[in-house]
Amino acid sequence: xxxxxxxxxxxxxxxxxxxxxxxxxxxxxxxxxxxxxxxxxxxxxxxxxxxxxxxxxxxxxxxxxxxxxxxxxxxxxxxxxxxxxxxxxxxxxxxxxxxxxxxxxxxxxxxxxxxxxxxxxxxxxxxxxxxxxxxxxxxxxxxxxxxxxxxxxxxxxxxxxxxxxxxxxxxxxxxxxxxxxxxxxxxxxxxxxxxxxxxxxxxxxxxxxxxxxxxxxxxxxxxxxxxxxxxxxxxxxxxxxxxxxxxxxxxxxxxxxxxxxxxxxxxxxxxxxxxxxxxxxxxxxxxxxxxxxxxxxxxxxxxxxxxxxxxxxxxxxxxxxxxxxxxxxxxxxxx
Ligand code: 2NL
Numbered sequence: 001x002x003x004x005x006x007x008x009x010x011x012x013x014x015x016x017x018x019x020x021x022x023x024x025x026x027x028x029x030x031x032x033x034x035x036x037x038x039x040x041x042x043x044x045x046x047x048x049x050x051x052x053x054x055x056x057x058x059x060x061x062x063x064x065x066x067x068x069x070x071x072x073x074x075x076x077x078x079x080x081x082x083x084x085x086x087x088x089x090x091x092x093x094x095x096x097x098x099x100x101x102x103x104x105x106x107x108x109x110x111x112x113x114x115x116x117x118x119x120x121x122x123x124x125x126x127x128x129x130x131x132x133x134x135x136x137x138x139x140x141x142x143x144x145x146x147x148x149x150x151x152x153x154x155x156x157x158x159x160x161x162x163x164x165x166x167x168x169x170x171x172x173x174x175x176x177x178x179x180x181x182x183x184x185x186x187x188x189x190x191x192x193x194x195x196x197x198x199x200x201x202x203x204x205x206x207x208x209x210x211x212x213x214x215x216x217x218x219x220x221x222x223x224x225x226x227x228x229x230x231x232x233x234x235x236x237x238x239x240x241x242x243x244x245x246x247x248x249x250x251x252x253x254x255x256x257x258x259x260x261x262x263x264x265x266x267x268x269x270x271x272x273x274x275x276x277x278x279x280x281x282x283x284x285x286x287x288x289x290x291x292x293x294x295x296x297x298x299x300x301x302x303x304x305x306x307x308x309x310x311x312x313x314x315x316x317x318x319x320x321x322x323x324x325x326x327x328x329x330x331x332x333x334x335x
Contacts, residue, residue, distance in 0.1 A: 129240075149167075
């Protein structure tokens with residue numbers, strides 16, 4: 001017969017266990033170590049369970065007392081573990097906040113603010129005026145066929161612009177577009193009137209470079225096709241456009257010639273006391289309308305074209321076209 005376990009012994013064991021565990025919990029400073037303590041004291045095979053294992057040897061009267069004490073110790077330790085866990089987690093968050101604090105009073109990294117190139121600015125300004133008038137921006141390829149660059153635009157086979165001296169032809173038989181009219185031909189092929197488009201873009205000519213000529217330059221063309229459009233509509237549209245660009249100025253139209261318009265005119269603006277030629281224009285030649293499948297008995301159209309460099313040079317009093325391509329910041333920063 002085994003000697004009955006004294007309830008005093010178990011009580012003392014539980015009390016000292018509680019004491020020991022509470023000290024251990026209080027001095028733990030990592031969550032991992034805390035978890036190890038939970039396993040050690042409250043786990044299935046932990047210290048408290050081990051003490052309770054001895055209860056079988058107690059007398060029935062003593063069991064409830066020890067059982068109650070064991071539960072009390074368990075709950076107390078669980079409470080201590082929870083409180084300690086919360087404290088450690090809070091401390092970890094505080095440490096993280098502390099280490100990640102952003103000092104918004106620190107001076108930032110200086111990034112110089114750039115701006116558009118004067119050519120781009122001029123181009124955008126012009127596009128804005130026409131978009132405001134309800135025009136759509138059309139773009140197309142810079143490498144073109146003879147058909148889109150010349151034939152559809154009513155250039156005769158022997159027209160001087162088709163000469164190798166004037167146009168950059170490519171080994172594959174194509175060419176670099178000499179104007180953006182080709183874009184408008186492509187657009188008309190795909191759309192029925194009414195047409196209101198502008199075609200801005202880069203063009204190429206076999207020019208010897210000097211103060212006013214560049215082999216690469218930029219054009220903006222304007223095209224409207226509808227029933228009943230007249231030369232008056234053309235003049236009115238150009239007046240609104242040129243006043244938006246140059247301010248309150250007089251304009252003048254002089255007779256001229258283009259293969260793709262009839263009649264044709266050069267447009268001058270009264271600028272700083274002189275007449276300055278700024279663009280060409282005219283009524284779309286019936287042959288051009290026919291080549292895109294429009295009936296010239298039903299529709300009329302007006303068109304105009306200008307060199308963006310020229311407009312930028314007039315507006316900003318730039319004396320040499322080459323300054324626009326030299327990427328000299330001392331020049332570009334002025335705009
Ligand atoms: C200039 C003159 C002009 C056009 C361009 C055009 C386009 C089509 C049909 C008819 Cl699809 N005309 N464009 C018309 C007149 C003048 O440009 O001096 N450009 C720099």
